[in-house]
Amino acid sequence: MKVNGTPQRTIWTEGDAVCVLDQTQLPHAVAIRRLETLEHAAMAIADMWIRGAPLVGVTAAYGVALAMRRDASDAGLAHALAVLGRTRPTAVNLQAKLDEMRSGLTSVAPGERAFRAAALAAEMADEDVRVNTALGTFGLPILEAIAQKKGRVEVLTHCNAGWLATVDRGTATAPIYAAQAAGIPLHVWVDETRPRNQGASLTAWELGEQGIEHTVLVDNAGGHVMQAGRVDVVLVGTDRTTRDGDVCNKIGTYLKALAARDNGIPFYVALPSSSIDWAIEARAIPIEERDGREVTHVSGLTDDGRTETVRVTPRASRVHNPGFDVTPARLVTGLITERGIAEASRDGLSRLFPEHAS
Numbered sequence: 001m002k003v004n005g006t007p008q009r010t011i012w013t014e015g016d017a018v019c020v021l022d023q024t025q026l027p028h029a030v031a032i033r034r035l036e037t038l039e040h041a042a043m044a045i046a047d048m049w050i051r052g053a054p055l056v057g058v059t060a061a062y063g064v065a066l067a068m069r070r071d072a073s074d075a076g077l078a079h080a081l082a083v084l085g086r087t088r089p090t091a092v093n094l095q096a097k098l099d100e101m102r103s104g105l106t107s108v109a110p111g112e113r114a115f116r117a118a119a120l121a122a123e124m125a126d127e128d129v130r131v132n133t134a135l136g137t138f139g140l141p142i143l144e145a146i147a148q149k150k151g152r153v154e155v156l157t158h159c160n161a162g163w164l165a166t167v168d169r170g171t172a173t174a175p176i177y178a179a180q181a182a183g184i185p186l187h188v189w190v191d192e193t194r195p196r197n198q199g200a201s202l203t204a205w206e207l208g209e210q211g212i213e214h215t216v217l218v219d220n221a222g223g224h225v226m227q228a229g230r231v232d233v234v235l236v237g238t239d240r241t242t243r244d245g246d247v248c249n250k251i252g253t254y255l256k257a258l259a260a261r262d263n264g265i266p267f268y269v270a271l272p273s274s275s276i277d278w279a280i281e282a283r284a285i286p287i288e289e290r291d292g293r294e295v296t297h298v299s300g301l302t303d304d305g306r307t308e309t310v311r312v313t314p315r316a317s318r319v320h321n322p323g324f325d326v327t328p329a330r331l332v333t334g335l336i337t338e339r340g341i342a343e344a345s346r347d348g349l350s351r352l353f354p355e356h357a358s
């Protein structure tokens, strides 16, 4: 997608380094971080310079490639996989991509591993773009059908499941960008997504860069705009989807699904199949518990251009900061995948992915 009108991916290589956009600085500055070591890649994921399930997976793969330049022994490979595997717990893409790196490198001679690892990571990045483009293709008819009836489409989205959460195009945003390319008039309601404000700072920024009309609203306003008939469809992403179609996504997604159901609004989830965990039950999904400081403090840009962080809670109050919640399959209208739209159920997913049916 575009930054200042120039097409750009979220992750790319430059010489021996892997470059990423530092998302902690958006929307106020477009800063690039060079990752040169395993430790840099692990820090980029854990400290959320990059985030979003698909991009976490691809960055981890590049992290293995960086590690292989320093130590391509079996012990070096095991160490890299362990360090990267500990960075964030909820997105299954992280483990899936590390597993692919393990199986792609184990039988390769150590002397060849650095080259092979870089090639595998680059293939994963390209694959992510292909998959997201397919999500756009399969999601577009949903928006076209609404536009045919109403003349325009009002979408609500939560968190950032956009270009910035992937290598390019995004998951939930892929149908939106496809609709824009098809000339469909649309407007996106962007949930701010406390506590880290991925909606307010990232989704709003990327939609703005692509010229998509949007409005940021506080998380608590979603139900109200739905009741007022101002939302036609909810589109979100997912960090881990069970084989039964339950969807684990950014905290607050569940409440939006409840409000959508109460108001008869379709609630779609767009995902690469690498976000499906075929082995886990919803209640066993590890939910990331993040630093309470994300709740007790807020940061922003002052009018004179300084970044300031201020406290919003009493010092003595305890806080609870779960990063994700699970939306049960019964609240999900459909799962938009790279093979088409699946009903959110074991049967629906098995029909599209028969190789996982058993």
Ligand code: MRU
Residues within 6 Å of the ligand: 051, 052, 053, 054, 091, 158, 159, 160, 161, 162, 165, 166, 170, 171, 172, 198, 236, 237, 238, 239, 249, 250, 251, 323
């Ligand atoms: O904590 P984050 O910002 O990594 O959470 C990201 C999300 O919850 C996204 O909605 C999800 O990864 C889907 S991304 C295409």
